[in-house]
Structure formats: C-alpha cells, structure tokens
Amino acid sequence: MQKYSVNQHLIETILSWVKSGEIAIPEIQRPFVWNNTKVRDLMDSLYQGYPVGYVIAWKNPNVKLKDGTLSEGKKVLIDGQQRITALTAAILGQYVVNQTYERVKIKIAFNPIDEKFEVQNPAILKDKTWLPDISEAINGDLFDIVDSYFEANPEVEKKSVREAFTKLLNIPKKQIGLIELAPDLDIETVTEIFIRINSKGVVLSQADFAMSKIAADTQHGGNELRKAIDYFCHLAIAPEFYKHIVDNDPVFASSDYFNKMKWLKTENEDLYDPKYTDMIRVAFTSQFGRGKIADLVSLLSGRNFETRTFESEIASQSFEKLKNGVHSFINETNFKRFLMIIKSAGFISPKLIRSQNAVNFAYVLYLKLKDSGLNSVAIESYVRRWFVYSILTGRYSGSAESMIDFDIKHISEKPFDQVLQEREEAELSDAFWNSSLPQSLDTPVASSPFFLTYLAVQVKDGDRGFLSKDVSVSELVSLRGDIHHLFPRDYLKKHGLDRSKYNQIANYVYMQSEINIKVGNKPPKDYFELLRNQISEGNLQVSGLSSEEGLLENLKQNCVPIEIMEMTIDDYPEFLTLRRKLMAEKMREYYFKL
Incomplete structure (x- = not known):
C-alpha cells in the first residue's frame, strides 16, 4: 500500500x-x-x-x-x-x-x-x-x-x-x-x-498528533479547545501569564474555558504542573474509558471501530466528550481536591514524585470515582492507595500506555474495591514486603521511587528529622533540607568503600546540617556516645534531644536500628540489612492505613 x-x-x-x-x-x-x-x-x-x-x-x-x-x-x-x-x-x-x-x-x-x-x-x-x-x-x-x-x-x-x-x-x-x-x-x-x-530527528508524540487533530477542527471548536489545554498548562507554571491572555486574546478571555481556569492566576502550587500530554491523557482516559491516544486521534476523526468507516456524528460526540474531560480536569474543585489527596499521602513536594503517569492515572481514577457517586471518604482512600501501589510496583514506568489502557478497562468493568484487592493480593503479598521491597532498597539512587515513598511515609507520620527534637521531615523536604549519611561518607571512604557502597538508601536520612556538622566523620558508636553523654549531663551540644526515651523514639521514626549505637565499620553491612527491613515494615504499615 x-x-x-x-x-x-x-x-x-x-x-x-x-x-x-x-x-x-x-x-x-x-x-x-x-x-x-x-x-x-x-x-x-x-x-x-x-x-x-x-x-x-x-x-x-x-x-x-x-x-x-x-x-x-x-x-x-x-x-x-x-x-x-x-x-x-x-x-x-x-x-x-x-x-x-x-x-x-x-x-x-x-x-x-x-x-x-x-x-x-x-x-x-x-x-x-x-x-x-x-x-x-x-x-x-x-x-x-x-x-x-x-x-x-x-x-x-x-x-x-x-x-x-x-x-x-x-x-x-x-x-x-x-x-x-x-x-x-x-x-x-x-x-x-x-x-x-525528518532530518532533524525530532520525535512527535501521539499527543502531538492529537493536538494537531484537535486544533485543526474548527467545526467542532477544536481551535478553542486546543487553546484551553495549552493556556491551562502555561498558567499552571506561570500564573502571571493570565494578564497576557486577557490583553492579547480577548476572544478566549471571554470564553467559558477561561472562566473555569481563572483561579490559576493566584495559584502557586507546583506539585502537579501538567503538560498538554498529561492533560489530554487524563481527559481522554477518564471520559472514554480507553488509554491509547491513537484511539483518541481516530475517534476525533470520526472512526467507527466496528464498521471501520468514518462518521461525522462520531467525531462530534468525541469532541463533546473530550471537552467534558477538559472541563473536569481544569475544574478548581476537582484539581485542588485531587492534590489534597496526593498530599495527604505524604507526597507534599514534586521532588518526591518521579512518575508523572502515576499522578495522571490517580487523577483519572479520582474523576472516574467521583462521577460514579462514591462517597468522598472512600474516594480519598482508594486514590491514595492506588497511587502508592502504582509507585511501589512501578506500574506505569514501562509500557505506560498499555497499562493505563488495561487498568481503565478493568476499573470500568468491575467495582473498584474488587480491582484493588486483586492487585494487592497479586503484587503486594507478604513476599513483597518481607523480601522484594528490602531488596529494592539496596541501591545508591536517592531518587529511587522506593526511597521517595519512604520519605512520604515519614511526612505522613509527622516524623522528626534524624536527631532533631522539633524539625520535621516534612519541613526538611519542603525547605530543601539535606540528606546525610548515618555512617558518615568520609568515614566509610577512609575504610575503602566506594561510592556505590557508602551512598546507599539505607544509609540516608534527612538531617539538619548543623547536626550533621557535629556528627562529623565519627563512626556511629562514637557520635552516639557523645549524644548519650550530653543527655546524661544535660549539655545539649549535638542535638536538642534531652532524654533516652526521646532518642529511642527518634531512632524508631527514622527506622534506625538501635544496634547502631554500638556499631563501627565492621557492622556496616549488618546495619544496612537491618535498616532496609525496618524501612520496608514502616512502608507496609503506612500503606494499609491509607
């Protein structure tokens, strides 16, 4: 052909x-x-x-x-x-x-x-x-x-x-x-x-083709719809762009779309700044019950999948459904409540989220469940749980579109609680929490979704930073605090350990810089001895913790095994194993409370 x-x-x-x-x-x-x-x-x-x-x-x-x-x-x-x-x-x-x-x-x-x-x-x-x-x-x-x-x-x-x-x-x-x-x-x-x-090697995504189809169809108002998508994504990042639209595009500024996105002019939240690809995917998937953008392009062209012909009525219906999806996406109540749910799971900062598709599908799920009439308490729990489940299993990190298509069809066919239960039984069994997750924590990558989820757990639980009396992990995350090493990096380097060994997730904690300076390059046994001496003498030089109970509680919050207080270089491998298990157990307790 x-x-x-x-x-x-x-x-x-x-x-x-x-x-x-x-x-x-x-x-x-x-x-x-x-x-x-x-x-x-x-x-x-x-x-x-x-x-x-x-x-x-x-x-x-x-x-x-x-x-x-x-x-x-x-x-x-x-x-x-x-x-x-x-x-x-x-x-x-x-x-x-x-x-x-x-x-x-x-x-x-x-x-x-x-x-x-x-x-x-x-x-x-x-x-x-x-x-x-x-x-x-x-x-x-x-x-x-x-x-x-x-x-x-x-x-x-x-x-x-x-x-x-x-x-x-x-x-x-x-x-x-x-x-x-x-x-x-x-x-x-x-x-x-x-x-x-294309000699430049530029790659157009399927969303690019969808945007071309949308914008070119003036008969169905696609040009205005395309602007709504583009302007919303621009405003989400730069609220000051609002005045520019008013000054330079008065026709759009008088539209219903613009009226529904005016709230962005004073919004500085950056947890979810969607690109047009994200917006199209959420609007399409939530309205059509499909996950493949190629299907959207076909539907906007009027494709009848049964007869393999193209019909104007299907194109009209498809544009109407997509418009509904965009209206739902940009609705202030929907958008803010969804972000509230994600934050309530401990994911308070964009730096804790690596998978945009996990966020996208969580928003799809929120919109679907909301349309189904489910009560808000159940919706919040289900969205939190599915979001964290999808991150822990890397559900949308590979062939994301195929998985989105699979999930939305299952969710559309069965009660959601049944779908969630099936997925948890298949992928979040005891073997996952006791073996697979601790193994996944055996990595030096600080941006690992498992470590970021662990930090979200700490935020959710209101934990304090390592050896901090008052400063929370939430504050350290929000205010660009630093991640430091429980076994100091220079101490481990001095004993011949390479980067992949000393930069281990299980050796990371959020710690105030001033505390980290006082810990210095000492082995844990030495700096904990200094810490216990200050507690007994009431001379708070290293930390604000003033009691043995406070110290033990802080170790528990940070999943640090108490054995660390007697550890030196010889105990480092054992320490990593112990801490990975504690981190995995904390994440398990968190997940089933969502």
Whole structure:
C-alpha cells in the first residue's frame, strides 16, 4: 500500500489552500518560534532559487454525514508549520502567534539595488532605496510600486531594478514539496514516516498528533479547545501569564474555558504542573474509558471501530466528550481536591514524585470515582492507595500506555474495591514486603521511587528529622533540607568503600546540617556516645534531644536500628540489612492505613 504521495506545488497554491482551509495550520499547534532573521533567510533562499525542503500533511479521512453524503477531509500540517507560517507572514502579510502568544506581524524589507532582504527596522523605513514590506509589493499593483520606487530613487539603474522586482514577485511561483500521508494510516506508521523523513530527528508524540487533530477542527471548536489545554498548562507554571491572555486574546478571555481556569492566576502550587500530554491523557482516559491516544486521534476523526468507516456524528460526540474531560480536569474543585489527596499521602513536594503517569492515572481514577457517586471518604482512600501501589510496583514506568489502557478497562468493568484487592493480593503479598521491597532498597539512587515513598511515609507520620527534637521531615523536604549519611561518607571512604557502597538508601536520612556538622566523620558508636553523654549531663551540644526515651523514639521514626549505637565499620553491612527491613515494615504499615 502506498503510504504517502510526494508532489511539488507552487507556493501560491499551498498558500491558497491555507487561506481556504484545505490545509489546516492550527493557530497554536505550535507557536511560531522562528526569529525574524530566519524568515528573512527563507525569503532570500526562495529568491535565489534554492530548495527549502518538504512539508508534511496528514489528510483527515472523508467522513460520512448524517444525510449519507461524504465530507472531504482537510490536510492537517504536521511538519513544516514554521516554514508555511513564515510564508503566510512574509508573503501574505498575515499575523503570527509568537512564543508569548502575541499576534504580531513580521515585515521583511527588500532592496532591489543590492538584491538583499532584511527585517524591517526604523533605519530601513527612512531609507528610500528599500521596499519596506515585500507583502505589499507581492500583493499590490506592480506598476504602481515600481513607478513609486523610481520616483523616489530617480538615479537607479532601472533595468536591473525591474529584473529584481520581477524575481521578487515570482517567489510565489517557486515550488515546495508536499508529502501527503494517506488518511487510513495508523499513528504508529505516521510516526515512523515522520521520523524517517525528518532530518532533524525530532520525535512527535501521539499527543502531538492529537493536538494537531484537535486544533485543526474548527467545526467542532477544536481551535478553542486546543487553546484551553495549552493556556491551562502555561498558567499552571506561570500564573502571571493570565494578564497576557486577557490583553492579547480577548476572544478566549471571554470564553467559558477561561472562566473555569481563572483561579490559576493566584495559584502557586507546583506539585502537579501538567503538560498538554498529561492533560489530554487524563481527559481522554477518564471520559472514554480507553488509554491509547491513537484511539483518541481516530475517534476525533470520526472512526467507527466496528464498521471501520468514518462518521461525522462520531467525531462530534468525541469532541463533546473530550471537552467534558477538559472541563473536569481544569475544574478548581476537582484539581485542588485531587492534590489534597496526593498530599495527604505524604507526597507534599514534586521532588518526591518521579512518575508523572502515576499522578495522571490517580487523577483519572479520582474523576472516574467521583462521577460514579462514591462517597468522598472512600474516594480519598482508594486514590491514595492506588497511587502508592502504582509507585511501589512501578506500574506505569514501562509500557505506560498499555497499562493505563488495561487498568481503565478493568476499573470500568468491575467495582473498584474488587480491582484493588486483586492487585494487592497479586503484587503486594507478604513476599513483597518481607523480601522484594528490602531488596529494592539496596541501591545508591536517592531518587529511587522506593526511597521517595519512604520519605512520604515519614511526612505522613509527622516524623522528626534524624536527631532533631522539633524539625520535621516534612519541613526538611519542603525547605530543601539535606540528606546525610548515618555512617558518615568520609568515614566509610577512609575504610575503602566506594561510592556505590557508602551512598546507599539505607544509609540516608534527612538531617539538619548543623547536626550533621557535629556528627562529623565519627563512626556511629562514637557520635552516639557523645549524644548519650550530653543527655546524661544535660549539655545539649549535638542535638536538642534531652532524654533516652526521646532518642529511642527518634531512632524508631527514622527506622534506625538501635544496634547502631554500638556499631563501627565492621557492622556496616549488618546495619544496612537491618535498616532496609525496618524501612520496608514502616512502608507496609503506612500503606494499609491509607
């Protein structure tokens, strides 16, 4: 099967297709990121007759309308947007949306004497030898423009200037290659073709293709939906962007979408700053009960999976469902309550979360359970538990999309408590807590999801930092406290241990820097002797802990075996084994209380 066709088209033909909508360039599929000099260089290349590469369009399938007739599908531009946008700006004089989402004009000037192009600037506007905006010449009356130029510059050599003007006006007659992908290709094939053709090695995700489909479908309000997704993700990171939208996009600022995301203008929470990929996945999965973004692209195109045809009614229904999903996602109550649930599990900082897909699916689960009418107490417990379960088992760290698809279908078919029980019995048995988890803690990687979960447990339990009387782990995490070694690093290095041995998770604790300085390079036996002496003498030099009971409680909170108080280098391997077991047991108690 021929997967695509390759044809050369006149630039003016391509631009006429853009103007008529036959080729869809979504307004903010990707903001125009070229600087103005790159637009100038493109014009110069065309003027000189140099090739400017290919653009790639993926034709939407023809869809069957309710009356049985077929509607011709548009071509959606998936590569080459920057070049085509540059052409519409320079040749047609159209506005572009730049990286800060402002509508601006890019004016390219031309000097027919030197046959040079330049970005319009104040100096050029004062120089009569320059034509300040080539779009006016290309789209205006050539004779009037030439006559005006000769009147302003009577001394120029007219023959060469006329030839330069003729070459300028012939730019739209130059050709550009259009690779048109067949409408019945699946996303995997489209992605593969894109990678093979694209010399820059840029990889488009399936969410990128979905965004192109959304933004290009003005019939179903996809252009506004695309803005809602893009603006929400931008505002979540930069609340100050709110004023920019109000000032530069008044039409969207008056929309229902914008009204529902206004709350972000004063929101500085950074626990979950979703990208458009995350937002599409959550909105789609929660509404459609599917996990594969390729299915969303097909549904937005109107695909009937049973008859393998494309129907306008399915496209309309799919857009409506996706809009509902986006509204649910950006709803202030939903978003804040979901984050409250995640925080209530101890995950109070983004640095405690490595799996964005675990967060995404937890939000999907929250929205699904909320729609089912389940009471809020049960929802909170289920979401917390599934979130932690998915992190501990690395559920979404491999083939995340397939697993999301599997999970949402099971959750849609069975009561959730039954699904959760089945997963726990299969993957969180005694063997997991007693053997598998302690083994997983045998690693030097501080960003390990198991260690981060352990820290979340400490936050949840309100534990104090190691040897701290008042300063909590929660405060140390939030205020960028430091992780230090129970067996000091330099002490272990001095005895010949390498990085992988002294940088062990089981040797890590959150400890105040001032306490760590006083611990120094001493073996645990020595610094604990110093600590017990200060307790007995009431001279609190190392720590604020003033009683043996307080010290033992602090060791318990930090899963530090009491045997450490008599340990030296020879006991280090035994210490690691003991502490891993204590950490795993603490995590087990925590999990079943969620």
